[in-house]
Amino acid sequence: MYLNTSLFIQQFGPLILIFAIFYFLIIRPQQKREKERRNMLNSLQEGDEIITIGGIFGRILNIKDDVVTLEVGDKVKIKVTRSAIGNVIKKAEKET
Incomplete structure (x- = not known):
């Protein structure tokens, strides 16, 4: 069978x-x-200041697997999934 390329x-x-x-x-x-986004979520560490996709500002206190504990005010802590974090505002200062 002949196929005309043009x-x-x-x-x-x-x-x-x-x-x-x-x-x-x-x-x-x-x-x-x-x-x-995947790289940002994998590089999260305690002390980072973040904003969730819901608009909540907080500081990471603890990370266990997929659960992140945030401090959102004076003595107010909430737990969110890692995927609920929208952006890192300020990375934690690394102690030397």
Whole structure:
């Protein structure tokens, strides 16, 4: 069976081009953001000041597996999952 390459490119070229544009504009940046978030969550340590995805500001007191204990005020402690942390505001000072 004879396959005409110019006909193939005419029919499937735009589809391939749209997929390539979709990949570089949407999929690849999303993968990069997810990797950065995963690295941020894995590098959490006690003393970091964070904000949760719900908007609660706090300081990390303890991390056990997937549970993070936060101090959110004077003598107020809450426990959240590690994935509930939205951003690190200030990293803990490393003692030398």
